[in-house]
Amino acid sequence: MEEYVKTGSKAMKDIFLIFVIAFMLLFIYHKPKGFDTIYFTLAFLPLIYIVYYLHVRLFPMGEIQLIILSSFLAEMGLIMIYRVAPDLILKQIAWIFIGFILYFVSSYVSKYYDFFYNVKYGNYVYLAISFILLFSTFVLGKEIGGSKNWLTFGSISVQPSEIVKIIYIIFLARYLKDNKTTKDIIKVGAITIVIVGILVIEKDLGTALLFYLTTTFMIFAATSSLLYTTASVAFLGFGGGISYFLFNHVRVRIQAWLNPWMDVPGKTYQIAQSLFAIGAGGFFGTGLGMGHPEYIPVVASDFIFSAISEEFGMLGSVAIILVYFVIMYRGIKVALDAKDDFGALIAVGLTSMFSLQVFTIIGGVIKFIPLTGVTLPFVSYGGSSMVMSFITLGMLNGIAVREDEDVEQYEPQH
Amino acid sequence: MLNSMSRNIKILFAVFSILFLSLIAYLSYFQLYEKNKLITSSYSVYNKRLIEQEKKILRGSIYDRNGNVLAKSTIVNGEQIRQYLDGVPFANIIGYSRRIYQQGSTGIENTYDRELLGMINTDPMTFLRETVLGKSQTGDDVVLTVDKRLQDLAYNLLGGRKGAVVALNPKTGEVLALVSSPSYDPNTLGEKWNSTMNSPDHLVLNRATQGLYPPGSIFKIVTASAALTYKPDIYNQVFNDTGYVIVDGNKITNYKSIAYGTIGFQKAFYVSSNTSFVKIGLQIGRNDLESMADKYGLNESVPFDISVAKNQFPSIPLIGGKVQLAESSIGQGKILVTPLTMALMASAPANGGVIMKPYLMDYVKNPVTGEILEKTTPEKYLNPISKDVADKIKQLMIGVVQQGTGTAAQIPGITVAGKTGTAENPQGQAHAWFVGFAPAENPKIVVAVIVENGGSGGAVAAPIAREIIRAYLGY
Numbered sequence: 001m002e003e004y005v006k007t008g009s010k011a012m013k014d015i016f017l018i019f020v021i022a023f024m025l026l027f028i029y030h031k032p033k034g035f036d037t038i039y040f041t042l043a044f045l046p047l048i049y050i051v052y053y054l055h056v057r058l059f060p061m062g063e064i065q066l067i068i069l070s071s072f073l074a075e076m077g078l079i080m081i082y083r084v085a086p087d088l089i090l091k092q093i094a095w096i097f098i099g100f101i102l103y104f105v106s107s108y109v110s111k112y113y114d115f116f117y118n119v120k121y122g123n124y125v126y127l128a129i130s131f132i133l134l135f136s137t138f139v140l141g142k143e144i145g146g147s148k149n150w151l152t153f154g155s156i157s158v159q160p161s162e163i164v165k166i167i168y169i170i171f172l173a174r175y176l177k178d179n180k181t182t183k184d185i186i187k188v189g190a191i192t193i194v195i196v197g198i199l200v201i202e203k204d205l206g207t208a209l210l211f212y213l214t215t216t217f218m219i220f221a222a223t224s225s226l227l228y229t230t231a232s233v234a235f236l237g238f239g240g241g242i243s244y245f246l247f248n249h250v251r252v253r254i255q256a257w258l259n260p261w262m263d264v265p266g267k268t269y270q271i272a273q274s275l276f277a278i279g280a281g282g283f284f285g286t287g288l289g290m291g292h293p294e295y296i297p298v299v300a301s302d303f304i305f306s307a308i309s310e311e312f313g314m315l316g317s318v319a320i321i322l323v324y325f326v327i328m329y330r331g332i333k334v335a336l337d338a339k340d341d342f343g344a345l346i347a348v349g350l351t352s353m354f355s356l357q358v359f360t361i362i363g364g365v366i367k368f369i370p371l372t373g374v375t376l377p378f379v380s381y382g383g384s385s386m387v388m389s390f391i392t393l394g395m396l397n398g399i400a401v402r403e404d405e406d407v408e409q410y411e412p413q414h
Numbered sequence: 415m416l417n418s419m420s421r422n423i424k425i426l427f428a429v430f431s432i433l434f435l436s437l438i439a440y441l442s443y444f445q446l447y448e449k450n451k452l453i454t455s456s457y458s459v460y461n462k463r464l465i466e467q468e469k470k471i472l473r474g475s476i477y478d479r480n481g482n483v484l485a486k487s488t489i490v491n492g493e494q495i496r497q498y499l500d501g502v503p504f505a506n507i508i509g510y511s512r513r514i515y516q517q518g519s520t521g522i523e524n525t526y527d528r529e530l531l532g533m534i535n536t537d538p539m540t541f542l543r544e545t546v547l548g549k550s551q552t553g554d555d556v557v558l559t560v561d562k563r564l565q566d567l568a569y570n571l572l573g574g575r576k577g578a579v580v581a582l583n584p585k586t587g588e589v590l591a592l593v594s595s596p597s598y599d600p601n602t603l604g605e606k607w608n609s610t611m612n613s614p615d616h617l618v619l620n621r622a623t624q625g626l627y628p629p630g631s632i633f634k635i636v637t638a639s640a641a642l643t644y645k646p647d648i649y650n651q652v653f654n655d656t657g658y659v660i661v662d663g664n665k666i667t668n669y670k671s672i673a674y675g676t677i678g679f680q681k682a683f684y685v686s687s688n689t690s691f692v693k694i695g696l697q698i699g700r701n702d703l704e705s706m707a708d709k710y711g712l713n714e715s716v717p718f719d720i721s722v723a724k725n726q727f728p729s730i731p732l733i734g735g736k737v738q739l740a741e742s743s744i745g746q747g748k749i750l751v752t753p754l755t756m757a758l759m760a761s762a763p764a765n766g767g768v769i770m771k772p773y774l775m776d777y778v779k780n781p782v783t784g785e786i787l788e789k790t791t792p793e794k795y796l797n798p799i800s801k802d803v804a805d806k807i808k809q810l811m812i813g814v815v816q817q818g819t820g821t822a823a824q825i826p827g828i829t830v831a832g833k834t835g836t837a838e839n840p841q842g843q844a845h846a847w848f849v850g851f852a853p854a855e856n857p858k859i860v861v862a863v864i865v866e867n868g869g870s871g872g873a874v875a876a877p878i879a880r881e882i883i884r885a886y887l888g889y
Binding site for chain 1: 426
């Protein structure tokens, strides 16, 4: 425990230093508009320290790494966002603040995750909420960035599919814990395909892929069946092929992936600019403020990884990937140590969804896989993504804490 | 928790680990291999970073074969300015760069863009680092095979008339002059972009390499080549020239309908008798004539440093193609060729039957150290005729200048060989053609001249060729 806190404090010091150096440089390059920008930006430092010590206090046996690593990622996001779009930084800090609060809330709630299981008619309730949220965008939705998956309330835009991600994982865990016959799996597969279909029609291809693969992985964890997994992957190929011919937006993505030089001024502009940026960065990067990430479109959200690659080089971007790797590892650890199958399945689902999202967007912007617009958790600009990423880690922490606190009950009391 | 689930979760961990590692592996692969392609390929047009960085590189100069500067860059008030020192006569060769006019590139500025930017023999990593560090770089210099004196002379000889002149060394393929007239001034292209691009005189068309013309009688070199190669006894035949010949009801006449009476093969070539050559062509037949045209490269694009148009020798139909065969034998009908191709055609008899690949870039050098970075070595392009046939055609061409249609090309003290052409065309008066070389014993220069709608090749084009040969050989 002592050792643990020591390592944690050291990591926090590094995060502190990186922040100070990066923003000193950035404030020289891009003079801040006003003092409030400086104050709010600097407020990030005490914020993460308070969160860190609160975490140590409130969850002594909790997953402290999760909060340290997500603080680091959020910091990298802030640095790059200030670099490419200084006007967005205050909003982003506000979202990080809300994210931290919801991290603690979801940690506390998830400590009692049995409640999710004990809800009466739980399966129906979760499904009903999921579908209402997904369909709401058809009725009230607004198209932002080519995907019709946003709801706007005044100046705030929410992506309902982000919320559905978590509700659907809870549903799957609850369902798969008790229902493992082939008939059950076909049922849950059919429901998933309907959801994926809705997302594809809304042009939210990335999220559709995340839902599909997360479901596949959860079914595998619950049933150990290679048959289901193989069938699922085969169906993915089949469905992908069909939607290639059916939907123009799917076709454009695949073609741009196969040949990003086909139509650089038009269809493949984004991916081409992303590759130019990554290429310009090389192994060591151009240095913060020395590159031209502003040439990349939607750089603050979907393409933030390309901007990091340009200015921090391959070394910096691999470091980011490794941070996600560690978060994934902790998520798997939480699943393995969970007290029961329900908790383990939720943890597997959350970890899968999170890791796949990271893989989808990084793989997309480096042209390893076709590009689909999802955000890079904690780093990309955007409220829904930031908040839901914190809730995801908060729930993992809650499941972990639950386990540890139960163990403590058996220890002799002093 | 069930044991099996714990095992499954570990398998999932392995799957995710592979996914994350594959990202790192692909990134490494990208930085090691793919990236280089991005920087050096044509896609870099869309990379604004490179354009920014290239502004910091002082673009290399372009020289003629004698060290005369043709294009150079200087910095004026922090802005790089490209100057063309002999702009108008060289515009069709040197062209312009999109880095200067933002609207496409042409000519040497386009073909040797990377050399002029100093991007060859520099690995992209170093290139990027140096530019990021703000080190000012200089591009490399390109030295051309062209002779500024000849180029200027040829341009002036055309005197604003529409036409082209190509001069080359038949033994190496070095292009000595490549003129297209009228031309434009690349120094003021920016201001006059629209009027230059839309000019009714087609100022930006490089007539020497992209102009397609009927060859007329100079094509008789190809017909004679086919005759001497495939039907050698034609050389000893005698023709009754009445001034015209009727093929399938179509009357084909001699130039000015002159009747030469009973003449041999040699005389028919000297005086350019259409009547005789139609008869010769009909004897050769479509297969052999087409085959010889192909051997001369009349159905392809000549490989060259700057863009060329594809020559056209449409195949003659088996049935009902007699008229086309007759017309083709005298270079009329559907044949279209570039002046560059005609200069190459004439270099076959000049060089023992071998046509060398034409080239404009002699070498690329580092402006500071003088180190030669790239050098063109002469190579064989085509070999349409044997040495024996080549020598016979050379003799025929000497006869043309000494006692035939090309006497205007005579130079005292030098044996000039040549062939005139007066190509009928739908646009109006005939195009005046002349191809020739000198000294015939040891040819050092081949010249092709065309003056659009100029009239008689012997009267209009041959004197231009004569002056160019005289200037080059120093007589």
